[in-house]
Amino acid sequence: MDARTHDSYVERAMWPIGRGDRKFWFSVVVLSALVAAGLYAYVYQVQRGLWVTGLNQKVSWGFYIINCVFFIGISYGGAMTSAILRLTNAKWRAPLTRIAEATAVAALLVGAIYPIIDLGRPDRFLYVIQYAQVGSPIVWDLVAISTYMLASLVFLYLPLIPDLATTRDTMRPSFLRRIYGALALGWRGTIGQERTLQRGIAVMAVLIIPLAVSVHSVLAWLFAVTVRGGWHSTIFAPLFVLAAMLSGVAAVIIVVAVFRKVYGLQQFITRKHFRYLSYLLIALGMGYLYFMVSEYLTEGYVLDADTTPVLEAIFIGAYAPAFWSFTIGGLLFPLALAALPGRFLIGRVCFASGLVIAGMWLKRFLIVVPGMAEPMMPWDWGRYAPTWVEVTITVGTAAAIPLILILFFRFFPVMSVHEMEEVEGAPEPRHAALVPSYASGGDE
Amino acid sequence: MAGQMSRRQLLGTLGGLGTGVLAAGFVPIAFAEAEAAETGPKRQWAMVIDLRKCDGCKACTKACQETHHLPESFEWIKVFEVHDKQGGSFFMPRPCFQCENAPCLKVCPVAATFKTNDGVVLVDQDRCIGCRMCMAACPYGARYFNYGDPPIASNPFQRPTPEFPVPQQKGTVGKCMFCVHRSANGELPACVDACGMKAIWIGDLVEDVATNGDETVRLSTFIKENDAFRYKEELGTGPRVYYIAGHGQLLDY
Amino acid sequence: MRRIVIALAAVSLAAIGLLGPGRSLLPVSTQPARALATAAPDAAAATHAGHDAVSTPAARPAIVPPADGARVIVTTRSATKVEQGYVIETRIVSPDGKPVNEALVRFYDLVDFFGPREELIGSARTDGQGNAAITYLPASLGQSEIVVRFAGQGSLVPSVGTATFEATVAAPPYRSDQPGLLSFTRLVPYAAGAILLAVWGLIAFALFATARGIAVRAGPKTAKEDAA
Numbered sequence: 001m002d003a004r005t006h007d008s009y010v011e012r013a014m015w016p017i018g019r020g021d022r023k024f025w026f027s028v029v030v031l032s033a034l035v036a037a038g039l040y041a042y043v044y045q046v047q048r049g050l051w052v053t054g055l056n057q058k059v060s061w062g063f064y065i066i067n068c069v070f071f072i073g074i075s076y077g078g079a080m081t082s083a084i085l086r087l088t089n090a091k092w093r094a095p096l097t098r099i100a101e102a103t104a105v106a107a108l109l110v111g112a113i114y115p116i117i118d119l120g121r122p123d124r125f126l127y128v129i130q131y132a133q134v135g136s137p138i139v140w141d142l143v144a145i146s147t148y149m150l151a152s153l154v155f156l157y158l159p160l161i162p163d164l165a166t167t168r169d170t171m172r173p174s175f176l177r178r179i180y181g182a183l184a185l186g187w188r189g190t191i192g193q194e195r196t197l198q199r200g201i202a203v204m205a206v207l208i209i210p211l212a213v214s215v216h217s218v219l220a221w222l223f224a225v226t227v228r229g230g231w232h233s234t235i236f237a238p239l240f241v242l243a244a245m246l247s248g249v250a251a252v253i254i255v256v257a258v259f260r261k262v263y264g265l266q267q268f269i270t271r272k273h274f275r276y277l278s279y280l281l282i283a284l285g286m287g288y289l290y291f292m293v294s295e296y297l298t299e300g301y302v303l304d305a306d307t308t309p310v311l312e313a314i315f316i317g318a319y320a321p322a323f324w325s326f327t328i329g330g331l332l333f334p335l336a337l338a339a340l341p342g343r344f345l346i347g348r349v350c351f352a353s354g355l356v357i358a359g360m361w362l363k364r365f366l367i368v369v370p371g372m373a374e375p376m377m378p379w380d381w382g383r384y385a386p387t388w389v390e391v392t393i394t395v396g397t398a399a400a401i402p403l404i405l406i407l408f409f410r411f412f413p414v415m416s417v418h419e420m421e422e423v424e425g426a427p428e429p430r431h432a433a434l435v436p437s438y439a440s441g442g443d444e
Numbered sequence: 445m446a447g448q449m450s451r452r453q454l455l456g457t458l459g460g461l462g463t464g465v466l467a468a469g470f471v472p473i474a475f476a477e478a479e480a481a482e483t484g485p486k487r488q489w490a491m492v493i494d495l496r497k498c499d500g501c502k503a504c505t506k507a508c509q510e511t512h513h514l515p516e517s518f519e520w521i522k523v524f525e526v527h528d529k530q531g532g533s534f535f536m537p538r539p540c541f542q543c544e545n546a547p548c549l550k551v552c553p554v555a556a557t558f559k560t561n562d563g564v565v566l567v568d569q570d571r572c573i574g575c576r577m578c579m580a581a582c583p584y585g586a587r588y589f590n591y592g593d594p595p596i597a598s599n600p601f602q603r604p605t606p607e608f609p610v611p612q613q614k615g616t617v618g619k620c621m622f623c624v625h626r627s628a629n630g631e632l633p634a635c636v637d638a639c640g641m642k643a644i645w646i647g648d649l650v651e652d653v654a655t656n657g658d659e660t661v662r663l664s665t666f667i668k669e670n671d672a673f674r675y676k677e678e679l680g681t682g683p684r685v686y687y688i689a690g691h692g693q694l695l696d697y
Numbered sequence: 698m699r700r701i702v703i704a705l706a707a708v709s710l711a712a713i714g715l716l717g718p719g720r721s722l723l724p725v726s727t728q729p730a731r732a733l734a735t736a737a738p739d740a741a742a743a744t745h746a747g748h749d750a751v752s753t754p755a756a757r758p759a760i761v762p763p764a765d766g767a768r769v770i771v772t773t774r775s776a777t778k779v780e781q782g783y784v785i786e787t788r789i790v791s792p793d794g795k796p797v798n799e800a801l802v803r804f805y806d807l808v809d810f811f812g813p814r815e816e817l818i819g820s821a822r823t824d825g826q827g828n829a830a831i832t833y834l835p836a837s838l839g840q841s842e843i844v845v846r847f848a849g850q851g852s853l854v855p856s857v858g859t860a861t862f863e864a865t866v867a868a869p870p871y872r873s874d875q876p877g878l879l880s881f882t883r884l885v886p887y888a889a890g891a892i893l894l895a896v897w898g899l900i901a902f903a904l905f906a907t908a909r910g911i912a913v914r915a916g917p918k919t920a921k922e923d924a925a
Contacts, residue, residue, distance in 0.1 A: 049614050050574075051591035057517055060576045060589055120574015120589065120615030124554075127573050131554040134886035138553035138577055147896060154904045161911065185908055186915030193914045200907030207899055226547065226581045227679050376585045377538065378526045488871055544873040632811050646811070649871040652836035653808050653816050660805075660814040662836075664868075682873060 006421075009095075009268055013415040014167060016263050023262070024406065031403035038396015041389045042117060050120055052389045058382030059372040063390040064118035066364045067397065069219050069240070071111030072145070073360065074401075076248030077255075078104020078152060079212040080280065083205040092276055094420040095268045098163075098413065099259055099405075100252045101156040106404040107251070108152055110397045112145050117393060137225055140218040148208075148215045155204045161187050161197065162418035216240040223371065230310035230371040233299075239291045246284040247360040250353035253277050255405065257350045263414055271345055278338040278349045281356065285335040292327075309374045309381075318381070319370050322362055330359015488563040488649040489622050489684065490663065492672060493537055494656075496690030497643035500525060500535035507638030508620070512610050513596045518588045520620035521635045536687070537644065539635065540565065540586040540620035541675070544682030548578035548587060556616075558606075563649075563684060564622050566606040572616035579617065583679050587619045622646070632657055649684075760844060762856045767791050769802070769858025771845045775866070782834030782866055785819075787845045789827045791853060796827025800850050804831050807842035815844055835864040 016024075045052050055062050081100040085093035115138070116122050132139045165187035168180040187193060220240035223231040233239075253274065260269045299307040314323040334352035342348075373382035504521045514520065521539040528534060542565050543549075548557050549565060556572035559565050579587045594611040604610055608625035612618050623633035627646075631637070636644045636657055647654030647663040654663040666672070672686035762769065770788040785804055789797040800823040805815035819831035835841050842861045849855040 049592050050589075055589075055591065057579075057588055058585070060579045115575070118575065120576070120591075120617075121572065124571070124573045127554045127571060131571065133553055133555050134890070136551050136553040136577070138551070138575055142553075143893060147893070147900070150897075151900050154900055158903070158907060185911045187911055188915060190914055193911045196907055196910030196914065200903045200910075203899060203903040207896065207903070211896065222577070223580075225551065227583045228580070372580065376583055377522075378524045378536070379585075488873075627811070630811055648810065650836070651808065651810065652868065652871075653810050653814075655810055655814055655816075660808065660810065660816040662816060662818055665818075 009415065009420055010166065010417050012263070012265055012268060013098075013163070013413040013417055014170065016409045016414055017167060017411060019410070024410070027406055028403065031399045031406070034399035035396045035403060038393045038399070041392035041396065045117075045389050045393075046122065052387060054384055054386045054390065056382065056384070058379075059369060059384040061118070061368055061372050062384055063386050063394060064114050066361070066368050067394055068111055068114035068118070069216075069364045069368075070247070070361050071107050071114065071397070071401075072215060072219065073111075073240075073244035073247045073364075074251040074357075075104040075107035075111060075152070076212055076216070076244040077107075077250075077252035078102075078155070078248070079208050080245050080249050081252050081277075082155065083208045083212075086201075086205050087209075090276075091423040092273055094423045095265065095415045096252065096256055096273060096277075097159065097419055098416045099256050101152070101159075102405055102408050102412075103252060103255050103401070104248070105149075105152050105156055106401045106408070108145070108149050109404065110400050112149060114397070115141065137218065137222045141222065144211075144215045144218040148211045151204060151208050151211050155201075155208050157183075158197065158201050158204060159416055159419055160412060161185060162189065163413045163416060165189075166417055167413060212244075213241050216244045223367065227306075228371045228376065229306040229308075229374055230314075230367065232306070233295055235291060235295050239288075239295065242284060242288045242291055243360060243363065246281070246288050247357055249277065249280050249284060250356040250360070253281065253353040254350055254357070257346060258402075259405075259409070259414060263409075265415065268415060268420075274346045274349045278345075278352075281349070281353065282335050282339050285331060285356065289331060310370050313370050313374070313381070314366055319366060323366055326359045326362040326366065330355055330362060334359070486561075486650065489542065489624075489627075490563075490647045490649050490654070491539060491622070491685045492645040492647060492654055492663070492666060492688065493685060494641075494643040494645070494670075494688045494690075495534055495536060496688060497641040498523070498535040498537060498639075499641055501640060503638045503640055504537055504635035504644060507634040511623070511626075511634040512612070512618075513594060514612065514618075515590075515592070515595055518612075518618065520586075520588065520618070522585075534690070537635070538584060538586065538675070539622070539685060541584055541681065541683035541685045542622060544684065545680055547581040547583065547681060551577045551581045553577065560624070562624065564624050565619075566621050566624070567609065567617055567619060568606045569604060569609050569613040569616040569618065572613075574615040574617065576617065583676055583681060584683075587617050589617050590614045760857055760859055762858065763854055765792060766854045766856035767797055767800075767847055769845050769847050769856050771843060771858045771860035773843065773860055773862040776832050779866055780834075781832050782868075783862065783864065784830055784832050785843055785845070785860070786828060786830040787823075787858065789823050789829075789847050789856075796825070797823055797847075797850060797853065798825050798827065799823065800827065800829075801848040802829050803846045803848070804833070805844040805846065806833070806835070807844055834866070834868045836868050838864050838867045840864070 053062065053064075078101045081093055082097045082104075086097075116125055119125060128139060128142055132142075161184055164180050164184040168177055168184055171177040171180065217237035217240065220236040224233060224236035226232060256269060256273070256277075260266060296311065300311055303311070313319045334355040337355075338349050338352040340348070369384050373384060375381055500523055502523050505519050505523060508514070508520050509516075509518065512520070521537050524536045524538060525533050526536050542563060544563070546557075546559065546565055549559060553575060554571050554573055556568045557565060557578055558568065574589070576589055579589060590612050591614075593614050596611050598604075598611055604613070605625075607621065607628070609618055609621075623631075623635075626633055632655075633644075633646055636646045636655075639656070642656040642658050645654040645656040645661075645666075649663065652663050654661055654666055667686050670688040672688045674683045674686055677683065768790045770790065772786050773783050774786075776782055776784050787802055787804075789800045789802065791797050802821055802823060803817060804819040804821075806818050808814055808816045810816070818833050821829035821831055823829040833843075840861060841864050843859065845858045845860075847853075847856045847858075
């Protein structure tokens with residue numbers, strides 16, 4: 001990579017740092033307002049009790065559990081693009097990894113608080129640690145999610161170290177600069193340091209994949225260890241993992257596209273990246289389709305008393321509109337859209353990813369609600385309709401993710417400089433005169 | 445390098461720590477097993493419900509709700525109307541089955557749901573965090589969540605206990621507990637007492653006896669002679685409630 | 698210094714293992730903290746009453762046959778096959794000494810189950826000699842009080858007779874059929890815990906060893922950093 005491209009890359013990566021322009025503040029204010037609305041709805045719920053939701057005695061799990069699975073699923077984008085692409089040595093990943101890892105952490109933070117939102121007695125949340133029962137899927141959840149969160153944070157931090165050093169080097173002396181310096185741990189780019197860092201990142205990359213698999217497997221077992229017809233299926237854990245990877249990659253595509261536009265990264269995140277990401281999307285989508293076919297074929301061929309009610313409901317019954325919207329509009333159509341050659345690739349792939357994400361939410365809904373509503377005794381199907389509390393909290397937490405990302409990239413480079421140097425080779429030594437002009441320590 | 449741990453040292457330390465934790469965890473198990481051998485159970489509660497006699501009056505449900513001051517939606521013993529293939533219907537009261545291999549017990553993250561030595565599954569509402577995993581796991585829909593406040597205010601002079609969880613606590617789960625608070629005083633469970641058709645029998649598997657308040661029978665013989673079955677037994681939950689099937693019989697008034 | 702830290706960590710982890718997951722692995726029904734505490738103050742031993750003496754047994758009306766009723770003679774003996782338990786024989790004799798034929802008799806065992814109750818253990822009809830018998834294997838050892846009730850016949854009023862015997866043979870105790878796999882699955886959490894510890898160790902290693910390695914290899918400060 002020649003020096004000019006490298007400098008241009010570094011400039012673009014650092015561009016959002018310290019940039020407090022009108023667009024930034026407008027986005028922050030709007031997103032913060034949505035998050036505040038969600039917070040207000042939650043306080044409302046805590047004060048009054050869970051009767052403010054649409055939950056009842058038959059359908060006792062609803063939006064909150066759906067959102068928990070959904071948001072944690074989105075966090076798999078980090079594991080996929082960053083870890084797996086690193087291990088397979090896919091060079092095109094370099095400009096995407098920072099965005100993917102940051103999205104993973106943000107989505108994980110949001111998804112991990114949903115079980116607490118769902119609790120009837122959130123003041124007793126610490127009991128899960130104090131009185132932990134190792135046989136309970138909820139405890140497995142807590143352990144797996146916290147371990148995965150720790151690993152994601154470490155996996156975000158380690159490749160950030162060289163970039164922190166670069167950022168520190170471009171800043172005027174200030175309090176903030178000292179923080180960057182402390183976090184950068186005295187990085188100088190020596191061969192010894194490089195080797196140490198590479199080893200640490202490699203360990204985390206290898207570790208984070210089984211951890212990611214474990215998190216969604218445990219979430220799947222939350223459902224699969226019960227005897228409800230639509231839930232007690234052996235394929236649930238692999239199904240959930242693949243669904244998470246699919247929604248994660250789709251989320252990464254959208255976030256990358258948005259930040260590419262807003263921060264002007266078109267030179268480095270090109271059509272090629274979206275083409276490759278779309279390959280990932282399509283491969284995972286086909287895999288998910290395969291798992292779905294396997295499950296429904298096995299159940300539908302036999303049509304035993306346990307599984308038939310749910311199958312009927314989702315194929316031809318009350319939940320059929322949702323199911324077919326998901327299958328056709330959220331899976332088949334977007335995959336075809338992304339796979340087709342032709343123009344407007346980035347637009348098509350982004351639109352397809354949006355449909356995939358919406359479809360994945362719908363699929364989680366189709367797993368949770370019919371499974372809960374199906375008659376376990378000789379009574380009617382249950383019914384569930386969310387209230388404004390659940391919808392507001394959903395919107396608030398969904399807004400929290402871009403808010404976290406925007407704030408994160410205000411302080412940290414949006415593309416990984418070090419990773420780019422790693423795959424493209426270090427640039428030729430540059431003169432002092434080419435020190436970029438963006439060197440500043442505060443707001444514009 | 446001075447001060448830096450080699451990989452071997454690190455692995456050795458981790459292995460030592462791991463073994464130490466595992467060994468420490470085994471100690472309480474050893475003590476608990478010894479304890480269980482000495483104090484065996486003296487009672488194992490069970491119920492038999494005669495579906496030939498139930499007329500669907502729901503007196504059992506109402507009595508249970510009155511005894512425990514439950515809200516309207518809480519039917520700890522719930523009477524289902526089941527339509528049979530001949531076009532008729534019969535009524536099936538469903539209390540909590542106090543399963544021997546209870547799914548609700550296994551999935552509770554904080555052991556708020558526990559089994560007593562009598563075989564009754566209780567809920568400690570001082571510990572329940574309201575995650576409702578037990579409700580998802582119960583195959584019989586026997587557990588109820590307190591979405592709101594119970595109809596009575598809390599009693600400052602009597603704290604609710606797992607055996608007598610009155611009043612119910614908002615944000616926790618409640619269910620039938622075979623009225624162990626009444627049997628401790630020699631009183632029949634509220635539903636057994638209230639049933640006008642005397643269709644509900646409370647029994648003890650250890651003493652092999654069951655009574656519906658009027659008659660008393662030998663439990664094992666009663667079950668065998670009447671071909672009593674357990675609901676959804678194939679799930680492996682080991683329910684403690686037996687049903688005597690029958691429908692279409694004329695009720696003898 | 699490092700050794701002290703490791704030792705402290707090991708001790709605290711062992712303590713957590715004892716108090717946390719170790720405790721949670723206790724078979725829930727024998728956790729001592731869960732002793733049955735009843736709401737009413739005078740519950741005492743009533744919960745576990747069987748053939749044990751109850752603290753305040755409800756006054757049971759004495760069973761006396763009617764003065765002008767048939768005589769119900771009850772005798773008990775061990776059955777020929779030990780596993781069959783006991784044979785309870787009864788003979789119904791009318792007040793004028795004649796044996797009652799085809800008399801409906803019901804056999805009860807007196808139990809204390811929600812108060813004193815008569816548990817039906819069999820019924821039979823007498824033969825020409827007024828004899829009827831059932832075999833009875835009690836559910837538990839100890840004293841058994843048998844009550845035989847004659848339902849009445851024609852002009853004969855219902856009557857009753859009692860007998861007691863010491864049961865040294867009883868039915869096998871109740872055992873629930875738990876699947877055998879459960880004892881194996883209890884070990885699984887330990888394996889999971891060990892794997893978890895290894896994973897945390899690896900994460901800690903990746904973070905701290907890397908951080909340490911980078912800081913240690915930093916070398917002397919450059920002039921530029923000194924000016925900060």
